[in-house]
Amino acid sequence: MDGKACVLLLVPAGALGGINLLSFTTTDRFKGIRELPPGWHFVFASSTNSLSVRHGAWFRVRGGGAAADGSGPPELFIKKWDRETEELVAETDTAEALRWRANLGAVWRDGLTPYRQSASKDADDEGDKELDWRRLTDRVGEPLLDRVLGAERRRDHWCLTSASSAARDMDDIPGLPREQSAFQPEKELCLLPVDLKRTWRPGVTGRERTEAAQDRSWALGDLLERYCGGDEAQLLGEMQFAFLMVLTLNNNSCLEQWKRILTLLLTCKKAVVRRAGLYVSFLQLLKLQLQHCQDAEGMLFDLSDEGGAMLKKLLRKFRKGLEELEGKEKSDVVDELDELEDFLKEEFGWQLDDSFVRRGMLELEDGERVEMDVGTRFDEDDETGDFAPMVVELTEEQARSLGVTTGSVERGEQAEQQGKKLAKPESGIADVEVQEESEDEVDLEDMDARY
Structure with a gap:
């Protein structure tokens, strides 16, 4: 027992308990986990296995000094379940903490489970999981x-x-200050x-x-x-x-x-x-x-x-x-x-490259064949967010106020001026020819103005 760190996880039977990558359901005899290796650990618990609020705590096993060479008492971390608030809290009562340390030998074998990270008994699997945890936390400090x-x-x-x-x-609830919330x-x-x-x-x-x-x-x-x-x-x-x-x-x-x-x-x-x-x-x-x-x-x-x-x-x-x-x-x-x-x-089964068929024939269940085209949306370098570029269409009044000449405004003004210069035709055929000719001229002038 000497020199081996342990954590007391004092939770009711049938609760959810866990440490690092392993979670489990607690029993009446369960009092915690022993033989913790040095490094960072995360212990968590909740009152049930269902989707209830989970509580957790980070702590670090130093693994140095007298505890490391077996000549001193083990590092001891105590977390207990508060039944009134249903929270996992630290043991702040010094006398209670000393009592648990004094009685540690009585619960060491039957009440404390050895530290492990896999439910499997395969030693290789256990070693891989422990190595993964160290790599997953090597920058946590x-x-x-x-x-x-x-x-x-x-x-x-x-x-x-x-x-x-x-x-x-x-x-946040609009109009309700956070400190006045009914929830803790x-x-x-x-x-x-x-x-x-x-x-x-x-x-x-x-x-x-x-x-x-x-x-x-x-x-x-x-x-x-x-x-x-x-x-x-x-x-x-x-x-x-x-x-x-x-x-x-x-x-x-x-x-x-x-x-x-x-x-x-x-x-x-x-x-x-x-x-x-x-x-x-x-x-x-x-x-x-x-x-x-x-x-x-x-x-x-x-x-x-x-x-x-x-x-x-x-x-x-x-x-x-x-x-x-x-x-x-x-x-x-x-x-x-x-x-x-x-x-x-x-x-x-992810295919992350772009080497896939974009267009082809697809046969439906009834035997009908249809041509499908996925388009080019995968190639679009779109931008998202509140500050993404947007294309807006200005009204004629907005365009004039900004000093901008849009195609529709310019076309309308040119068509009006052109109409004043044209004489009223004598026949319907002449009317069509004049209208087509004037529209072509307006389009050409509009294109010249824009390009």
């Missing part, structure tokens, strides 16, 4: 958890729930302010603004310098944090943030060359996360044909942007992207 969850943590725990949310993702306020997540709408530096117009809307490299650099101190690991760490909070807590705000980070990184071009190391690590992490996306409940990470439409579009656009870049720096990024696409093709 105290600075990131302090920023996202607040530095005023309880002892050595960073807590949140499935209802915790960033301010931008909260659904949840922890606000201080996630990075990824803005996908304004992606250009202040004050720019014209071509530079258009380019920044199509290539979000400036927005990525500004985010890293302003909020991460230039540390790219902070962005990847938040991507890890967001993904794992979806996987374990079904946290919707973290799901939205994960999508925002993916969208930002996969819609950059120039940054791929400048930050090739970031993109290599990003694509490796994305592949690892997608390998575990099926572990999420409720189809939150849906990679079916319809559910994966957003990611497919982003990867196609990212590939197209890479083809336009020059320089040897992108070669490693291309290699990682190839591996990611191969995995998606093998695992989910």
Whole structure:
């Protein structure tokens, strides 16, 4: 028992419990998990296995000092279920914590289950899952958890729930202040302010603004310098944090943030060359996360044909942007992207290249053959968001007030002037000839004016 860290998860029988990538249903004898390896861990629980609010906490096993060599008491972390508020809280009573430590030997064998990350008894599978957890959390640290969850943590725990949310993702009731809500306020997540709408530096117009809307490299650099101190690991760490909070807590705000980070990184071009190391690590992490996306409940990470439409579009656009870049720096990024696409093709049947038939004959169930054309919508480099370019049609009055001559206004004025010069014809045939001739002249003059 000496030197082996453990966490006491004091929850009622039949509740949902979990640590890292493994979840389970608790029994009467269950008191926690023992023999935790050094590193970051995430423990979570809810009152039932159904879609109830889940509560979780991050903590770190140091694994050093007297506890590591077996000469001292084990590191002990205590989380208990508050039946009144139905929350997973830290044990703040010093006397109670000392009592549990003194009685640890009595529950060590029968009440504490050995740490594992797989329900399978296969040692290789267990080793793979443990390695995956380390890779999924290798950029999570105290600075990131302090920023996202607040530095005023309880002892050595960073807590949140499935209802915790960033301010931008909260659904506020109009006219009702948040502090007057009948519900207990949840922890606000201080996630990075990824803005996908304004992606250009202040004050720019014209071509530079258009380019920044199509290539979000400036927005990525500004985010890293302003909020991460230039540390790219902070962005990847938040991507890890967001993904794992979806996987374990079904946290919707973290799901939205994960999508925002993916969208930002996969819609950059120039940054791929400048930050090739970031993109290599990003694509490796994305592949690892997608390998575990099926572990999420409720189809939150849906990679079916319809559910994966957003990611497919982003990867196609990212590939197209890479083809336009020059320089040897992108070669490693291309290699990682190839591996990611191969995995998606093998695992989910995705076809991310454009080598497919755009037009052909399709035979229906009744034997009828029809010609189908998918068009070119996959080639369109469309832009979305509130600041995407729009084509608007001005009225004649608006055009005159702006000093702009539209085709319809100019055509009307020219036709009116031309009509005054023409004499009234004597016959209907002459009338048609004069009208056709005048319309042709107006069209030619209109074309000259526009081109």
